[in-house]
């Protein structure tokens with residue numbers, strides 16, 4: 001009896017030691033959602049979790065975030081802060097669910113302190129108005145379920161380009177990207193920890209500023225959008241959408257300039273607006289990228305992880321192709 005308890009304790013301490021060692025050495029990135037507004041079961045809304053030391057940082061909060069977090073058995077209260085790249089609905093649609101589901105008492109929730117949220121101008125307004133939209137739920141649960149009111153509080157920080165977060169050895173830098181004339185500001189983010197770094201492009205066209213802020217980074221997570229040339233010839237809608245994003249050829253140019261240890265596609269838009277013209281495939285995206293970039297490249301997939309330390313290791317979920 002005592003021996004089995006001892007064995008159990010040894011097993012537990014071994015696990016804790018292993019995970020502490022991993023995190024002390026670098027960053028772990030998990031793609032929670034690699035999609036866009038297109039409602040696909042295999043690609044949830046854009047969201048990326050970056051774990052560094054004791055920090056768990058959530059970048060964007062698209063459709064389905066609480067589901068993906070709980071697939072990882074990460075309770076919402078463990079997320080240290082949320083960072084929005086911009087306020088397009090595909091990047092924030094999962095936020096009310098993450099915020100309020102994360103406040104509930106079961107193991108997936110349990111947030112009892114205010115949620116820290118960083119984003120562009122407009123973030124404060126959105127948070128105030130979400131609080132109004134969900135006022136009945138918040139009032140009822142405090143009275144009925146006795147959940148701590150502080151767990152439903154949000155501390156919103158409106159940011160500009162520069163270092164926006166520095167805690168427990170983790171530094172987050174926001175930088176301006178170019179998502180189109182009417183979508184300003186739109187941010188990308190760089191996370192530095194223990195001599196390693198990861199850059200997230202957010203939504204952007206080809207951006208010189210992104211290249212500047214990505215210098216020397218280990219991993220560059222970049223959005224991509226593609227449509228068949230025959231669609232772009234006839235559809236103004238398709239031209240407009242693709243015009244707000246980065247084509248595979250342009251993304252390849254960015255990767256070629258930055259030369260990260262690994263380039264990863266996320267926020268993958270395979271567009272068609274016409275039932276008669278099919279959307280491009282992932283293989284199309286890859287081969288177009290190869291016209292301008294020959295370095296390491298992975299096409300992101302929901303729940304794919306990238307461990308960034310002395311080496312960069314990619315793990316795909318078991319169902320991966």
Ligand SMILES: [Zn+2]
Pocket residue numbers: 036037046088090091203267
């Ligand atoms: Zn988007």
Ligand SMILES: [Zn+2]
Pocket residue numbers: 086088179203
């Ligand atoms: Zn957008």
